[in-house]
Amino acid sequence: MLRGLEIRDMLIIDRLELAFEPGLNVLTGETGAGKSILLDALGFVLGWRGRADLVRAGARQGEAVAVFELPAGHAGEAVLEEAGIPAGEELILRRINTAEGRKTAWVNDRRVSGEVLRRLSDTLVELHGQQDDRGLLNPRGHRALLDDFAGLAAAKSELRGLWRALGQARRDREAAEAALAEVQAEEEYLRHAVGELDALDPQPGEEAELDGRRRAMQAAARVREDIARAHAALSNEGAEGMMRDAARWLDGAVADVEGRLDAPLAALARAQEALAEAQDGVEGCLAALDHDPGELERVEERLFEIRGLARKHGVLPDDLGNHAESLRARLARLDGGARDIAELRAAEQAAQGAYDAAAAQLTEARRAGAARLDAAMADELAPLKMERAVFATEIDAGEPGPEGRDAVAFTVATNPGAPAGPINRIASGGELSRFLLALKVCLLGAGPGRSMIFDEIDRGVGGATADAVGSRLRRLAETGQVLVVTHSPQVAAKGAHHWRVDKRVEGDVTTSHVAALAESERIDEIARMLAGDTVTDAARDAARALLAG
Numbered sequence: 001m002l003r004g005l006e007i008r009d010m011l012i013i014d015r016l017e018l019a020f021e022p023g024l025n026v027l028t029g030e031t032g033a034g035k036s037i038l039l040d041a042l043g044f045v046l047g048w049r050g051r052a053d054l055v056r057a058g059a060r061q062g063e064a065v066a067v068f069e070l071p072a073g074h075a076g077e078a079v080l081e082e083a084g085i086p087a088g089e090e091l092i093l094r095r096i097n098t099a100e101g102r103k104t105a106w107v108n109d110r111r112v113s114g115e116v117l118r119r120l121s122d123t124l125v126e127l128h129g130q131q132d133d134r135g136l137l138n139p140r141g142h143r144a145l146l147d148d149f150a151g152l153a154a155a156k157s158e159l160r161g162l163w164r165a166l167g168q169a170r171r172d173r174e175a176a177e178a179a180l181a182e183v184q185a186e187e188e189y190l191r192h193a194v195g196e197l198d199a200l201d202p203q204p205g206e207e208a209e210l211d212g213r214r215r216a217m218q219a220a221a222r223v224r225e226d227i228a229r230a231h232a233a234l235s236n237e238g239a240e241g242m243m244r245d246a247a248r249w250l251d252g253a254v255a256d257v258e259g260r261l262d263a264p265l266a267a268l269a270r271a272q273e274a275l276a277e278a279q280d281g282v283e284g285c286l287a288a289l290d291h292d293p294g295e296l297e298r299v300e301e302r303l304f305e306i307r308g309l310a311r312k313h314g315v316l317p318d319d320l321g322n323h324a325e326s327l328r329a330r331l332a333r334l335d336g337g338a339r340d341i342a343e344l345r346a347a348e349q350a351a352q353g354a355y356d357a358a359a360a361q362l363t364e365a366r367r368a369g370a371a372r373l374d375a376a377m378a379d380e381l382a383p384l385k386m387e388r389a390v391f392a393t394e395i396d397a398g399e400p401g402p403e404g405r406d407a408v409a410f411t412v413a414t415n416p417g418a419p420a421g422p423i424n425r426i427a428s429g430g431e432l433s434r435f436l437l438a439l440k441v442c443l444l445g446a447g448p449g450r451s452m453i454f455d456e457i458d459r460g461v462g463g464a465t466a467d468a469v470g471s472r473l474r475r476l477a478e479t480g481q482v483l484v485v486t487h488s489p490q491v492a493a494k495g496a497h498h499w500r501v502d503k504r505v506e507g508d509v510t511t512s513h514v515a516a517l518a519e520s521e522r523i524d525e526i527a528r529m530l531a532g533d534t535v536t537d538a539a540r541d542a543a544r545a546l547l548a549g
Contacts, residue, residue: 026495034512047117150369
């Protein structure tokens with residue numbers, strides 16, 4: 001709900017502050033007094049595209065500030081959240097326009113783009129007038145308006161769920177078909193790769209174990225020759241034979257040297273024992289280093305096969321087993337893919353059937369709602385002196401979507417026998433205004449927390465028709481806030497709050513002023529609207545009668 005509007009240095013307004021109220025707010029004044037400027041300024045701060053020359057002559061910049069009351073759960077909260085702006089009970093929009101044409105906007109002291117303002121404005125204000133193209137005249141919104149009138153929120157919510165389910169079923173089927181096509185394209189490779197891996201059957205840790213064995217056998221081959229030479233040096237042909245000969249020679253001489261060889265012979269005996277021990281150790285080492293000459297070749301061959309496959313598949317040697325399982329799983333998908341896709345297609349068909357049935361039910365509900373709306377419009381148009389006009393809600397087949405497969409458009413025929421057409425192309429200015437008002441009454445007002453603005457929607461009507469227009473505006477205002485710019489005394493008399501806009505010339509400067517009217521002042525203003533420049537007592541009596549009734 002719009003609570004306040006402050007304007008500085010815009011067109012012929014130097015400074016103006018307005019505080020609006022719930023209910024029907026009317027603005028009156030002579031032509032050219034500046035009533036439309038107020039709407040221009042409000043549209044500017046809301047980000048609407050309008051006239052560019054808004055800055056007052058001689059001013060450095062123009063500024064407009066709008067204050068809205070934002071109840072909990074208001075649709076504007078989602079826009080604020082997306083823009084990263086905290087939401088509260090009060091929403092302050094401020095926008096400036098420099099004399100050079102640069103525009104800057106803030107929402108709750110956070111700088112924002114014009115696009116954010118426009119998205120917010122869609123949740124805050126509805127503008128209706130003879131040039132209305134934002135709300136009821138926009139065919140893209142007609143289906144939603146019909147659905148609100150017919151009370152189809154629950155049916156649409158169910159259908160949106162079925163649409164999501166259908167979309168998921170379709171995506172699942174498409175993903176499975178794509179995966180199957182991919183596997184089929186590489187089937188020959190997969191079967192060869194799996195066969196190759198299964199034939200080799202590499203085990204986790206095997207590459208490291210084979211590498212260790214290979215290194216050990218290579219090392220053994222290098223040292224065995226030296227150990228064999230050492231063994232030969234210790235054998236009969238070497239140290240052992242020489243020591244045995246030495247012992248025999250000494251034994252032959254021991255009797256002739258009177259015991260002088262006893263100690264050397266004992267040492268020699270001990271040396272022979274140590275030599276025998278050394279021979280045993282060397283022989284044991286040689287035995288340990290002995291291996292099958294083909295073993296190293298076999299180890300190297302398997303090691304190189306494992307490493308070659310790892311490089312081929314781009315994995316670590318220890319991951320070859322897991323990679324083989326992955327390839328086998330892809331083959332399994334190939335083998336079972338046709339069966340899975342058949343099941344997914346059946347699920348998609350079931351989801352499509354459920355959506356089609358619910359969409360058909362929603363279409364029938366819309367047709368029933370359209371008939372009720374057309375009848376309600378006929379009832380509303382008669383008091384507005386348009387009893388010969390025909391309003392029709394057309395429902396045609398449209399593209400399927402989350403809210404059904406219906407294209408909805410409001411059409412009118414203003415004269416009997418004339419072809420029907422889009423409401424904004426067939427109706428004249430005055431007729432269009434009354435169509436919009438009747439439609440708004442039938443649709444039971446604006447959305448929650450949204451202000452409605454009617455700009456001279458009563459133009460071209462008077463008398464009983466103008467009174468009917470005023471009555472309907474007052475009905476709309478019972479559940480929200482309505483602002484109406486009017487030249488009709490019958491409409492002005494229906495207002496709960498009344499402002500008069502006038503133009504003043506002081507020196508060479510023309511400015512526009514707005515004043516809230518007390519009850520007695522309202523009598524004079526409505527009398528002026530009835531009588532013109534000269535307000536008579538009869539005009540005041542007529543004004544009192546309008547205000548009373």
